[in-house]
Amino acid sequence: MRFKMKRWINYLLGGCCISLLTSLSFAQTQEASLNRLISQQRLSAEAIGIWVERIGDSAPLATHQPERLFNPASTIKLATTLTNLIALGPDYTWRTEIRATAPIEQGVLRGDLILRGSGDPGAVSEEHWRMLRDLQRSTGLKRIEGDLILDTSYFNLPPGDPGAFDGQPYRAYNQLPHPLLFNANSIRFHILPERGSDKIRIEAEPPLPGMEIVNQLTRGSGSCDAWQRNIRYEVEGTRVIFSGAYPSQCGAYELLRTAVDPEFYAGELFRLHWQQWGGEWNGRVRTHSGPALNAQLLMVHHSRPLSDLIRVANKWSHNVMTRHMALTLGAERLGEPATLEKARVALNDVLSELGVNTSGMFIENGSGLSRSARISPQQMAQILQAGWRSPWRPEFISSLSIAGLDGTTRRQYRQDPKRGQMHLKTGLLNQVSGISGYLRSQCGEDWLVVLLINHPEAHQGLGTQLQQQLLEWVYQQPHREGRCQGLN
Structure with a gap:
């Protein structure tokens, strides 16, 4: 033990802040001198x-x-x-159930479609897109004449403020749990200066149809190391406002942020992907958090495994x-x-x-x-x-x-x-x-x-x-x- 203690002390004395570790209880001896070093x-x-x-x-x-x-x-x-x-x-997986309040006849649902989530932690756009593909293939559904109902009853959580922890409500790490969360409710904004012009383009991934991007960015010449490259990010309802002088010489930039509530996100992502698969739907998005609805199970989508x-x-x-x-x-x-x-x-x-x-x-x-x-x-x-x-x-x-x-x-x-x-x-x-x-x-x-x-x-x-x-x-x-x- 003395040999180990000697090796440890010699090591600690060789670098900055290393003597902090000299109070480790390798032995009771020399404890006082080690604590003096720590102080x-x-x-x-x-x-x-x-x-x-x-x-x-x-x-x-x-x-x-x-x-x-x-x-x-x-x-x-x-x-x-x-x-x-x-x-x-x-091998555990999370279930996302899709149900209907009426039978599907000749590709038409004259009723509501229900999405019931169980909090899939890894649900991303690609999986959501495939889920709707599988729904159309397995049922023949092409037109929904009712509403999209988001069943959030799997979680029973008090209302929360995503900015309560550090005053940053739109930072992705502060997103609160939700049983129908896709892409962790975050959006990747691509800031793209266009060559040969003063224009700076902004593209959202995913491009939620009902979310409006207000682009007030101008070209600037500041530092590429500036916070968010001088981009000011604000949210007003479903409008996302970008302003500031962007240092265009720095090239493209990505900003990962949240912007809208999870129900709006889930509804608009459904609208986007349903249209991409050739589906028709002009209804509303409603949220249900009460007892299970009496509806026919159409399919179950399973998440990636827990491992x-x-x-x-x-x-x-x-x-x-x-x-x-x-x-x-x-x-x-x-x-x-x-x-x-x-x-x-x-x-x-x-x-x-x-x-x-x-x-x-x-x-x-x-x-x-x-x-x-x-x-x-x-x-x-x-x-x-x-x-x-x-x-x-x-x-x-x-x-x-x-x-x-x-x-x-x-x-x-x-x-x-x-x-x-x-x-x-x-x-x-x-x-x-x-x-x-x-x-x-x-x-x-x-x-x-x-x-x-x-x-x-x-x-x-x-x-x-x-x-x-x-x-x-x-x-x-x-x-x-x-x-x-x-x-x-």
């Missing part, structure tokens, strides 16, 4: 929680404040995705996807409709069944977009341990960002020996930084690592720096048997 840093020891464990060992190699509760930011998605994987299975969707949710830290997964888990275990309380109970129950101590843990919505979510480094480590023991270990680990290759860590470690050797889940909010996951050391051993930081400056680079130093230290750990068959 000299901008991040206090009280702001940091750590758990480092070699897979197969009976105890962690290093811990710091392992039982203290921290805000985990998006690292809590590990809990949401693992519980879904364990309780529902990797595919958790890859998107974890690698790209997709908030509303994991919120849907939490709600689904609650409805599947405790019955419809899905509620936040059922989601929280179900998440805790499944984690407890996996051997995770949930005392004091609070998962507000499953995504980590929360100021009240709490978990300890030890509890997060227990989640990683459960994932490693699971028969679905390959599916779970492969859903995490591969350092230097994809997801939220794709830009880090590109020219580093650790590239491709770490599967990680990141978390970042104002005053919160975290990283948790699995690492293969240079000696070929597998480790699990948890680092949670809650500090006013955690999100301003200090958290990332500390993550890098800790991961490097773990990567360089010697083999438990003193040999090394790793990459060096």
Whole structure:
């Protein structure tokens, strides 16, 4: 143990902010001197929680404040995705039902068409387009003479404000759950300066028919690094207004934002794709959230399997996807409709069944977009341990960002020996930084690592720096048997 302590101290003294880690409880000796080093840093020891464990060992190699509760930011998605994987299975799919209030006769529905969603987290335009193709092929339906009814009864959620978290209601990460959400209710706006003219074209993807784009952009010559390239984005009802002097020398630009409510989005996407398939419909869009309607089932569209969707949710830290997964888990275990309380109970129950101590843990919505979510480094480590023991270990680990290759860590470690050797889940909010996951050391051993930081400056680079130093230290750990068959 003295040898390990000496190696650790020498490593810590070699770089900026590394002495923060010297309070890790490798041993009780020299604790006072290590704490003196920590007190000299901008991040206090009280702001940091750590758990480092070699897979197969009976105890962690290093811990710091392992039982203290921290805000985990998006690292809590590990809990949401693992519980879904364990309780529902990797082949689980979400259903979108299409029903009719009257029979289809000679390709005509003289009644209403009903779309009932169950919160498919990965519903995108391409799947919606194919769903309507399949509907026409299987039923022969070409003309709808009634209304489109959006059945939203699968979720029972209180009204919410997408801007409540940080005052940014049109940022895609703030989108609230909805049982009939397509493309996460977001729109990709393409800003396209035209060659040989002063015109700047704006195209929306998808091009919702009832949404109006007001283009007031002018050509400018500002910096390409300016916030949103000087584009001002405003929404008035179903009108989206773009203004500002766009630096046209920068070329094309994409802006991903929300703009309209999910019911309007679902109705207009239906109108767009129905017309593309040659269908006729001029009715209204209505919403139903009460008891099930008496209607004939025409078809069921199934989502991509859960094992595919958790890859998107974890690698790209997709908030509303994991919120849907939490709600689904609650409805599947405790019955419809899905509620936040059922989601929280179900998440805790499944984690407890996996051997995770949930005392004091609070998962507000499953995504980590929360100021009240709490978990300890030890509890997060227990989640990683459960994932490693699971028969679905390959599916779970492969859903995490591969350092230097994809997801939220794709830009880090590109020219580093650790590239491709770490599967990680990141978390970042104002005053919160975290990283948790699995690492293969240079000696070929597998480790699990948890680092949670809650500090006013955690999100301003200090958290990332500390993550890098800790991961490097773990990567360089010697083999438990003193040999090394790793990459060096």
